[in-house]
Amino acid sequence: LSPASRPALPATMLQFSRSASLRRVASLAGVRPIVFRAFASKAANTKEFEIRACDTYMIDGPATKTKATKDECMQYLKDMLIMRKLELKADDLYKEQKIRGFCHLYDGQEAVAVGMEAGMTREDGLITAYREHCQQIARGDTPKSVLAELMGRRDGCAFGKGGSMHMYLPENKFFGGNGIVGAQVPLGTGIALAEKLQGKKNVCFAMYGDGASNQGQVFEAFNIAKLWNIPIVYVCENNKYGMGTSAERSSAETRYYIRGQYFPGLRVDGMDVLAVREATKYAREYALENGPILLEMETYRYHGHSMSDPGKSYRSADEVKSIRSTNDPIEKLKRSMVEAGWITEEAFEDLEDSTDEIIDAAAEEAEASPEPDLSELTTNIYNKEEPPFLRHVELDASVRA
Secondary structure, three states: OOHHHOOOOOHHHHHHOOOHHHHHHHHHHOOOOOOOOOOOOOOOOEEEEEOOOOEEEOOOOOOOEEEEEHHHHHHHHHHHHHHHHHHHHHHHHHHOOOOOOOOOOOOOOHHHHHHHHHHOOOOOEEEOOOOOHHHHHHOOOOHHHHHHHHOOOOOOOOOOOOHHHOOOEHHHOEOOOOOOOOOHHHHHHHHHHHHHHOOOOOOEEEEEEHHHOOOHHHHHHHHHHHHOOOOEEEEEEEOOEEOOEEHHHHOOOOOHHHOOOOOOEEEEEOOOHHHHHHHHHHHHHHHHHHOOEEEEEEOOOOOOOOOOOOOOOOOOHHHHHHHHHHHOHHHHHHHHHHHHOOOOHHHHHHHHHHHHHHHHHHHHHHHHOOOOOHHHHHOOOOOOOOOOEEOOOOHHHOEEO
């Protein structure tokens, strides 16, 4: 649709859609506005919140109190709901065989993605493993783009060629989506080194799971990062299971935040978006001045390791149910907002309904996107330009453009 022919976006939707990309999805879908009922009109716009103290190693850690505004919390709530509903939609599409291949879902861990984004800048780099749909959204992409990529469609963020495990948003310095376990850790270290060599005051956040924490390349990256004091924040998402193996069965040392040994670490409540935000800010400031730091995000995934794993043989249904009922990141933030008078249960239900409509519309548009043209098979494979310098064994025999 041309801009002139698009339906006007309701003002109430604009209030809760941070990125232009999400606003565009809502507008094109023609969804009904988000209408919040019964807000406490005299509620303070800013509130102080208690957050769980971090477990610390070689460093003090952030304060246990932080302030947040109503608008900030509303945006965090909306972002986490978008992620949750998107992953549940991906589950449905996979079961309908509209998504094929590997598919690793992130529901339960949304506070990590949203809290980190709130604590970093778009000039900072971010790289992670293959459970990255929500990082793609956090960095500014649209649900339609992610769902189209999952279905192998041309409108996907990697033109339908990357699928679930290989999503990127280079304009916002998101470097993916990496399928080799642990390989993103040295890559992220190199990205951070490039920032330092160029004199930029940015860091890179390199995320990996507890299942990748025992990889040799992780410790090799730690070593050189400290040797050169590279501005890197390592983030271990400890969701308690590496595939079907619990942390206690796979790791002799389950305090992943101390694994840096010669640089500091923090263990963070990864189910609290504000705790994640404050730890991310703290770690970023430290890394800029001092070099590497490690954050262990204690979190939990509701789905199995991937869609081929029902997640029932190595943990009980009661365990998953207990986390959902007592420590869900969306419910935790919602409860705090209700206590602050910033939202009611009825208003939250409206927000859930509107989010469902946004994701449903995005899925319909994504599915309507065509498959990539056959010519795409050979794009981004070969460099068709002459390299400026091609080194031979003998330097004099090297080729220069």
